[in-house]
Amino acid sequence: MRYLWQLFVEMLKDRRQRMVLVTVLALAIFCAMVAGTALKLVNEQNDILAQPKLLVKGGIWHLYRAYYELNDLPNTLEGVDSGQLDPYKLSIRLQVVASLLDIVHSLQKDAFATDEKGESQRTLLHMMDQINHWDQQASSSTPLSDSQLHQLTGDVRQQLPKLLHDINDLAGTANVSQASLIDSMRYHYRDLFIQLAWAVGGLGIAGLTLVIYLLSYIFRERRLSDSLSEMNSFLELRVEERAHDVLEREERLKAILETSPSDVILIHPDGKVHFVNERLLQRLNCTSYQTFSLDHFFADADAGRTFCRNLSSQQLIDEVEMRIGIRDPYWGVVSGRVLYIEQEPAYLIWSYDISQRKAMEQELVKLASTDTLTGLHNHHSFIQQSRCWLVNSTQPAFCALLMIDIDHFKQINDNYGHAIGDQAIQSVAHTLQAGLRKGEILGRINGEKFALLMPISTNEDIFSLMEALRQRIETRPMTIQDYTLYLTVSVGAAFYRPSMSIEELLERADTSLYQAKAMGRNRVAVWSD
Numbered sequence: 001m002r003y004l005w006q007l008f009v010e011m012l013k014d015r016r017q018r019m020v021l022v023t024v025l026a027l028a029i030f031c032a033m034v035a036g037t038a039l040k041l042v043n044e045q046n047d048i049l050a051q052p053k054l055l056v057k058g059g060i061w062h063l064y065r066a067y068y069e070l071n072d073l074p075n076t077l078e079g080v081d082s083g084q085l086d087p088y089k090l091s092i093r094l095q096v097v098a099s100l101l102d103i104v105h106s107l108q109k110d111a112f113a114t115d116e117k118g119e120s121q122r123t124l125l126h127m128m129d130q131i132n133h134w135d136q137q138a139s140s141s142t143p144l145s146d147s148q149l150h151q152l153t154g155d156v157r158q159q160l161p162k163l164l165h166d167i168n169d170l171a172g173t174a175n176v177s178q179a180s181l182i183d184s185m186r187y188h189y190r191d192l193f194i195q196l197a198w199a200v201g202g203l204g205i206a207g208l209t210l211v212i213y214l215l216s217y218i219f220r221e222r223r224l225s226d227s228l229s230e231m232n233s234f235l236e237l238r239v240e241e242r243a244h245d246v247l248e249r250e251e252r253l254k255a256i257l258e259t260s261p262s263d264v265i266l267i268h269p270d271g272k273v274h275f276v277n278e279r280l281l282q283r284l285n286c287t288s289y290q291t292f293s294l295d296h297f298f299a300d301a302d303a304g305r306t307f308c309r310n311l312s313s314q315q316l317i318d319e320v321e322m323r324i325g326i327r328d329p330y331w332g333v334v335s336g337r338v339l340y341i342e343q344e345p346a347y348l349i350w351s352y353d354i355s356q357r358k359a360m361e362q363e364l365v366k367l368a369s370t371d372t373l374t375g376l377h378n379h380h381s382f383i384q385q386s387r388c389w390l391v392n393s394t395q396p397a398f399c400a401l402l403m404i405d406i407d408h409f410k411q412i413n414d415n416y417g418h419a420i421g422d423q424a425i426q427s428v429a430h431t432l433q434a435g436l437r438k439g440e441i442l443g444r445i446n447g448e449k450f451a452l453l454m455p456i457s458t459n460e461d462i463f464s465l466m467e468a469l470r471q472r473i474e475t476r477p478m479t480i481q482d483y484t485l486y487l488t489v490s491v492g493a494a495f496y497r498p499s500m501s502i503e504e505l506l507e508r509a510d511t512s513l514y515q516a517k518a519m520g521r522n523r524v525a526v527w528s529d
């Protein structure tokens with residue numbers, strides 16, 4: 001019952017179902033009304049057919065009454081004959097019969113419907129004439145004589161059996177007519193009832209069809225709704241699983257990114273940050289990725305802007321060495337790709353720290369360019385540095401290259417040993433280095449020979465400068481271990497001339513040095529063109 005009520009309430013919610021329901025209800029009400037009306041009609045007609053009214057209507061009752069009146073007439077005739085009854089009593093009885101027959105006459109269409117020839121009617125009229133004639137005689141205003149009276153009663157007595165026989169016949173005919181009428185009415189009502197039954201049955205079938213349709217529609221809809229909700233829950237489960245998978249993958253990816261040696265940034269060109277790994281945030285002193293910007297990342301803002309511009313135009317940049325971070329910048333290798341997130345471009349930038357590698361590189365460069373004994377530029381580095389100075393100098397014409405060689409150094413080695421000799425070289429290098437002026441480049445070319453690139457101004461005298469250098473060595477005896485060494489140097493120099501190579505300059509200075517050596521050592525010589 002509760003289920004049916006729920007079904008009913010659900011049906012009311014749907015417009016289409018509501019309309020079908022209303023139609024079914026209207027049909028049911030209409031069927032009930034038609035069936036009710038038909039039953040009422042049948043009942044009424046049954047009542048009518050069962051009532052004696054029909055007998056009255058058909059004249060049968062009047063004919064039988066007339067028959068009984070006529071049948072009782074002999075007693076009245078005897079009373080009149082014997083003088084016990086007034087002829088007036090006979091007249092009344094005859095009038096009763098006449099009035100009954102008159103009624104039958106008025107009903108003749110119904111009473112004698114089966115008498116197509118009209119014989120019954122003629123018989124009835126004849127009887128009525130006869131009886132009216134007798135009545136007129138019996139009720140005559142002038143009293144009848146005894147003979148007239150006896151003639152009248154004798155005439156009535158004589159005709160009476162025929163009258164009774166005729167009335168009986170008429171009653172039979174009326175009965176047949178009535179039965180036939182009732183039969184035809186019954187047939188009519190039966191036909192009507194059958195038609196009504198067909199109509200009600202048709203309506204019932206239509207209603208039933210609608211109910212079946214409605215129920216099948218509801219059940220189909222329910223089935224659909226059930227399978228839809230089943231599908232929905234299946235999809236929800238799938239979505240949940242996928243979401244879980246995505247989350248897991250995201251977490252995994254995040255873990256990989258966090259543990260990867262590379263730092264990763266995913267950022268929109270307008271600055272909206274999608275992702276920055278924790279280590280980079282900590283390294284750049286950012287509290288969260290929301291406060292992060294590329295200005296925190298690139299130590300050199302201009303270099304950062306150039307990087308982004310190139311990334312936008314080229315879509316990818318591979319391994320560019322850049323300084324990273326503002327507060328404590330470090331060297332990193334930075335790469336970038338342009339990705340598209342929701343159809344919007346985003347920069348994927350990753351970098352790794354190469355501070356150690358850079359330091360090692362610098363160390364290697366330093367080692368490769370430094371003379372290990374003295375810490376000065378070695379031959380190669382001196383050449384490079386000097387060439388660079390000559391190229392970049394605004395006034396390259398005003399410089400000279402000096403070659404400085406320790407005199408008789410072989411004797412130091414021979415007399416004090418190679419180790420003391422090394423220290424002597426270090427000591428000379430230190431003295432030369434201590435006297436360096438701004439912009440001068442000093443290197444150890446080989447053995448006990450040094451080279452000095454010396455920028456000079458126009459009012460300076462190269463000889464004086466060379467002499468001062470020579471004297472600095474000569475006047476500073478060196479104490480090495482227990483020995484005091486008195487060293488001297490010979491110095492050769494050459495001036496730089498435009499378009500001259502550094503090798504050429506070195507060669508000229510070297511030639512000058514050999515001149516100084518040849519002149520007796522502990523002296524200076526300058527190349528003259």
Ligand SMILES: Nc1nc2c(ncn2[C@@H]2O[C@H](COP(=O)(O)OP(=O)(O)OP(=O)(O)O)[C@@H](O)[C@H]2O)c(=O)[nH]1
Nearest residue numbers: 406407408409410411413418419421422446447448
């Ligand atoms: N201790 C030491 N000796 C070196 C080094 N390089 C070269 N020598 C020595 O320096 C000496 C150079 O000798 P020479 O070329 O004859 O020149 P010198 O004895 O200085 O004579 P002059 O230059 O002509 O005055 C050699 O005995 C080399 O073995 C070095 O790095 N350490």
